[in-house]
Amino acid sequence: MAHRIASRFNVFDYLRDDELGLSRVLADLLDPAGPHGQKTLFLRSFLSLIDTGLSDAGLTNLAKDWTPEDGRVTVMTEWAIDTGEPGKGPRRLDVRVVFEPIDGAPSCIAIENKPYADDGDGQVQAYLRWLAKEYRGRFLLIYLSPHGGLPAENSLPANACTHGLALMSYVPVAAPNTSEPAVLRIRSPLSSWFARCAQGCEVDRLRWFLRDAEAFCHKQLGRVTTMPSEIDEVRRFVLESDENLRTAIAVFDAWPQIRNEVIARFLAKMKDCIKEELAGELGQDLLFGSWFDGRTQQDGLWVFRQTWQMQGARPYVWLAHDGSAPKSWYWAVQLSPRTNEIPQEKTKGLGKALLAEASRMPQGVRFTNGQGWCPFWGYLEGDLANWSPLAHQMHEEGRKPGELMERLSCQFVQFATVTVPIIDDFLRD
Numbered sequence: 001m002a003h004r005i006a007s008r009f010n011v012f013d014y015l016r017d018d019e020l021g022l023s024r025v026l027a028d029l030l031d032p033a034g035p036h037g038q039k040t041l042f043l044r045s046f047l048s049l050i051d052t053g054l055s056d057a058g059l060t061n062l063a064k065d066w067t068p069e070d071g072r073v074t075v076m077t078e079w080a081i082d083t084g085e086p087g088k089g090p091r092r093l094d095v096r097v098v099f100e101p102i103d104g105a106p107s108c109i110a111i112e113n114k115p116y117a118d119d120g121d122g123q124v125q126a127y128l129r130w131l132a133k134e135y136r137g138r139f140l141l142i143y144l145s146p147h148g149g150l151p152a153e154n155s156l157p158a159n160a161c162t163h164g165l166a167l168m169s170y171v172p173v174a175a176p177n178t179s180e181p182a183v184l185r186i187r188s189p190l191s192s193w194f195a196r197c198a199q200g201c202e203v204d205r206l207r208w209f210l211r212d213a214e215a216f217c218h219k220q221l222g223r224v225t226t227m228p229s230e231i232d233e234v235r236r237f238v239l240e241s242d243e244n245l246r247t248a249i250a251v252f253d254a255w256p257q258i259r260n261e262v263i264a265r266f267l268a269k270m271k272d273c274i275k276e277e278l279a280g281e282l283g284q285d286l287l288f289g290s291w292f293d294g295r296t297q298q299d300g301l302w303v304f305r306q307t308w309q310m311q312g313a314r315p316y317v318w319l320a321h322d323g324s325a326p327k328s329w330y331w332a333v334q335l336s337p338r339t340n341e342i343p344q345e346k347t348k349g350l351g352k353a354l355l356a357e358a359s360r361m362p363q364g365v366r367f368t369n370g371q372g373w374c375p376f377w378g379y380l381e382g383d384l385a386n387w388s389p390l391a392h393q394m395h396e397e398g399r400k401p402g403e404l405m406e407r408l409s410c411q412f413v414q415f416a417t418v419t420v421p422i423i424d425d426f427l428r429d
Contacts, residue, residue: 119155147382
């Protein structure tokens, strides 16, 4: 593939691809006066993409084909705003697009770009309040993230007003959780915008850049291992000869075992990464375990104390998954062996005690208390929910820990640091 279609080459590998760098790309493309020279082509494509959000926010005047005759458009990045919060300095909007029509009041589309970083305390709530005051309801704040879901509760409390907020993902994501509050969601992801822009642009240099931007969204932020163009090339190669086809079948048959071994090594390395820190925080008597072979009842990474007992079963703090494939991962406190002899009121009590402290646990996870063998759990979201596309990165980090290992290890330490003392106190009482 590298020889035929340069599949590993992407201009974003040589650019600044952090939050600020990506925000500058968005802002320059949205700016009719930007160096791309395409005037309002990319802006109008974006307005068409988010048309439902504009309608719901009462900005139907922006849903049409905006032209210079309609008024002025100003695009800014890292725009400092004074939210009036006591003891807080100015906050910065990642991208701010202001429309000043000739015959009307100004409107604003703001983008809070979160490719990697977590939100600050009260961040999105402060933006919504400032925009509502500044533009008197004529605004849309797009919360752009890999998971396409709500901001963390520390950024936007559950009871906060969400008028003017729209959720958008970088790449297509699964259907939203129906138990979540009804918040406007942009159906098309950002990667679709890059694809639309590439189709409508006649300049080769820009088309190449836009296609690389689309591929970057899928591979870096969506954890997609193989793009459609690469799949087509593999298909052509495999069908070129019987020998290629036999090799492909052998690889296919071997893949589940290879994947399982890669994830098992990754979890073992992750266990080593968290042992010392958790032992220092919670005591040297903690015991750790990890395993992966595609079976839900024993896969994952866990920590426990030998002294923990509940009616013949032991609670474990666990990173586990559902199904035979490595997807639907969740944080949990669950009991082993699984038994129906445990009093339901006791497991419910433990679940309630844990749920009361959920705000101190990993952000972006919506925890639930239950009963039976799993009194408390919360599913990971976004790129961490399905580990199959992460296998190549896990293979690398199984030898030398990197960004993915750090993210998961930090979340496990945070989860265990909160849950272990609660289990200690509950069993002691």
